[in-house]
Amino acid sequence: MKSLLLPPHPKERRIVFKNAWTQGYTPDIECYLKDGGYEELRKALAMKPAEIIDEVKKSNLRGRGGAAFPCGVKWGFIRHDDGKPHYITCNGDESEPGTFKDRYILNNDPHQLIEGMAIAAFALNVHLAYIYIRCEFTKSAGIVTKAIEEAKAKGFLGKNILGTGFDLEIYVHQGAGAYICGEETSLIESIEGKRPYPRIKPPYFPAVLGLYMSPTIVNNVETLCHVKQIFKLGSEEYSKMGTPGDGGTRVMCVSGDVMRPGPYEIPVGGVTLGELINDVCGGMKPGRKLKAIIPGGSSSKVMRAGEVYKMKVKGPDGEMIEKDVPLLDITMDAASLAAAGTMIGSAGVIVMDDSRSMLWALNNLNTFYAHESCGQCTPCREGVLWIDKMTTRMVNGEGIAQDPITLKNVADNIAGRTVCAFGEAASWPVQSFLEKFPEEFAVGAK
Amino acid sequence: MDKQETHTTGISQSDRIPADLLFRIDEAVTHYPISKRSASLPLLHLWQNHFGFIDDSAVNWISKRLDLEPINILELVTFYPWFRQQPAGKVCIRVCRTLSCALAGGFEVRDAFCTAAGINPNAEMHGHTPPVSADGKFSVEFVECLASCGSGPVALINDDLVEDITPEGAAGILSQYH
Ligand SMILES: Cc1cc2nc3c(=O)[nH]c(=O)nc-3n(C[C@H](O)[C@H](O)[C@H](O)COP(=O)(O)O)c2cc1C
Ligand code: FES
Numbered sequence: 001m002k003s004l005l006l007p008p009h010p011k012e013r014r015i016v017f018k019n020a021w022t023q024g025y026t027p028d029i030e031c032y033l034k035d036g037g038y039e040e041l042r043k044a045l046a047m048k049p050a051e052i053i054d055e056v057k058k059s060n061l062r063g064r065g066g067a068a069f070p071c072g073v074k075w076g077f078i079r080h081d082d083g084k085p086h087y088i089t090c091n092g093d094e095s096e097p098g099t100f101k102d103r104y105i106l107n108n109d110p111h112q113l114i115e116g117m118a119i120a121a122f123a124l125n126v127h128l129a130y131i132y133i134r135c136e137f138t139k140s141a142g143i144v145t146k147a148i149e150e151a152k153a154k155g156f157l158g159k160n161i162l163g164t165g166f167d168l169e170i171y172v173h174q175g176a177g178a179y180i181c182g183e184e185t186s187l188i189e190s191i192e193g194k195r196p197y198p199r200i201k202p203p204y205f206p207a208v209l210g211l212y213m214s215p216t217i218v219n220n221v222e223t224l225c226h227v228k229q230i231f232k233l234g235s236e237e238y239s240k241m242g243t244p245g246d247g248g249t250r251v252m253c254v255s256g257d258v259m260r261p262g263p264y265e266i267p268v269g270g271v272t273l274g275e276l277i278n279d280v281c282g283g284m285k286p287g288r289k290l291k292a293i294i295p296g297g298s299s300s301k302v303m304r305a306g307e308v309y310k311m312k313v314k315g316p317d318g319e320m321i322e323k324d325v326p327l328l329d330i331t332m333d334a335a336s337l338a339a340a341g342t343m344i345g346s347a348g349v350i351v352m353d354d355s356r357s358m359l360w361a362l363n364n365l366n367t368f369y370a371h372e373s374c375g376q377c378t379p380c381r382e383g384v385l386w387i388d389k390m391t392t393r394m395v396n397g398e399g400i401a402q403d404p405i406t407l408k409n410v411a412d413n414i415a416g417r418t419v420c421a422f423g424e425a426a427s428w429p430v431q432s433f434l435e436k437f438p439e440e441f442a443v444g445a446k
Numbered sequence: 447m448d449k450q451e452t453h454t455t456g457i458s459q460s461d462r463i464p465a466d467l468l469f470r471i472d473e474a475v476t477h478y479p480i481s482k483r484s485a486s487l488p489l490l491h492l493w494q495n496h497f498g499f500i501d502d503s504a505v506n507w508i509s510k511r512l513d514l515e516p517i518n519i520l521e522l523v524t525f526y527p528w529f530r531q532q533p534a535g536k537v538c539i540r541v542c543r544t545l546s547c548a549l550a551g552g553f554e555v556r557d558a559f560c561t562a563a564g565i566n567p568n569a570e571m572h573g574h575t576p577p578v579s580a581d582g583k584f585s586v587e588f589v590e591c592l593a594s595c596g597s598g599p600v601a602l603i604n605d606d607l608v609e610d611i612t613p614e615g616a617a618g619i620l621s622q623y624h
């Protein structure tokens with residue numbers, strides 16, 4: 001990834017990515033220890049579990065996997081002494097199209113993840129944890145497994161960690177090429193060795209009935225790295241980097257038609273979409289103009305260049321007022337993108353220029369969802385295939401006038417009618433592309 | 447990895463399990479103290495890494511090893527796109543098909559790999575059984591987003607992630623795998 005070899009852009013603040021790109025830094029534990037590694041675990045082990053959870057709450061860390069759920073609140077669902085075994089399963093499935101950040105952590109700085117996980121495990125009374133890594137990351141499983149062994153040899157994992165009496169075993173579990181395994185209950189089924197059909201919530205919230213039907217916390221790789229950083233910086237300073245209620249930095253992955261695609265770690269809310277595309281990523285390709293942005297991984301709703309969003313923002317006297325915000329002035333944080341009718345998701349920003357057909361782009365995504373539906377729920381299993389078939393025939397110039405209406409109808413009948421959020425993930429692109437670019441679909445349908 | 451060694455011999459895979467594979471299987475099972483069934487994916491991976499694909503004897507052997515029914519293993523083999531019931535090429539080329547790579551020219555790269563490998567680019571390339579070149583050397587298939595969208599088009603060639611591929615560069619890349 002070429003952009004990462006450049007010095008950080010002034011908007012960037014590399015915390016989680018601090019070492020991953022440093023010359024001479026290797027995944028070896030010695031490198032990590034030289035950089036003060038595992039000091040935060042020492043700090044945390046001297047605290048009470050409830051205090052650790054409190055710090056994470058105060059940091060305003062939100063999950064980096066897609067749902068942006070407040071991490072401390074999630075942890076708060078676990079009752080420390082309920083007598084049940086608890087588990088952590090780290091989500092390293094990284095398969096939402098447009099997302100490419102966790103791979104660099106796993107390959108270049110695995111000890112950061114292990115330390116974050118160990119802190120989490122101590123706070124949550126967990127003694128057995130798994131790191132779920134998609135198997136297409138062919139080298140990652142080996143790198144992380146070696147790091148686990150190193151950490152064990154130094155007393156940071158295993159029995160009686162640093163003499164505190166706390167035990168923790170971590171194992172790597174490899175996926176096998178299925179996107180659905182990134183969904184947290186599917187991931188759990190996959191670790192249980194079953195077909196990874198997601199479980200219905202309620203009752204199967206992982207924090208209640210998770211792995212082996214015990215309370216389980218599923219956190220994204222990047223999220224757990226931030227946990228370590230919260231203890232390094234202190235929750236107050238950490239939270240200050242972000243917006244109220246959405247603390248810290250996050251890795252924003254930009255791909256598509258920009259000059260310098262790449263993963264950029266930036267304080268939450270610290271850039272607008274315009275700054276991200278035009279400054280950080282060096283703008284559009286020569287002679288090209290922006291046409292569309294998918295802001296949070298392929299499942300998030302597309303945004304059209306030139307759009308102005310009516311958003312509720314805090315006015316000067318603290319009252320909420322409605323304001324017109326042009327697309328490129330929207331800041332990259334969970335609340336702003338939600339207010340604009342889309343989501344920050346996995347912060348995978350896919351940028352498309354005026355040479356692109358939106359029908360072609362949507363068809364590409366429809367093929368993805370058609371390939372990846374697990375097939376458990378009928379509306380999704382059948383619907384995504386029809387959606388894909390329809391846009392395929394439209395791309396081939398064989399569409400009929402009714403197609404855009406049928407497309408929307410099918411999408412509307414998937415969303416909200418499935419066990420997991422894959423149904424929405426597959427429907428939102430269809431619904432939003434049709435809504436934002438109706439003229440291209442009318443032409444495609446002839 | 448001795449991919450490909452088996453399908454010509456006609457002897458079931460489960461009759462030819464080497465000691466080091468057995469050792470690694472036993473080790474993998476210890477990672478799952480709560481439920482042996484959890485070891486089914488790791489065992490399938492170990493198996494496919496060694497034999498190149500998973501035959502019927504494997505399904506039976508693994509299910510016995512984990513005290514399961516064969517269907518519990520077979521349903522995983524048929525669900526997960528990574529697993530194969532037939533051998534792929536010795537050099538296995540998985541080109542990313544998804545949007546960011548497609549924007550950067552992923553389809554043209556796939557076609558160029560097909561040409562270089564002597565594979566019909568119109569063959570079905572999106573299932574468990576990719577087209578293999580006549581000499582068995584190469585297989586080319588499409589896979590979904592490989593989480594390297596900023597350096598597309600990308601492909602996974604055996605265990606290597608290759609980034610920023612151009613159609614012109616495809617043949618040169620394959621020549622390194624002879
Ligand atoms: C279809 C689908 C795919 C998902 N894929 C991923 C993924 O690849 N990686 C990830 O971390 N979270 C993914 N998620 C989100 C997880 O379900 C879960 O919210 C997340 O791992 C929780 O971790 P966090 O709170 O740290 O973000 C996916 C969700 C859905 C519905
Ligand atoms: S789209 Fe090809 S790696 Fe993500």
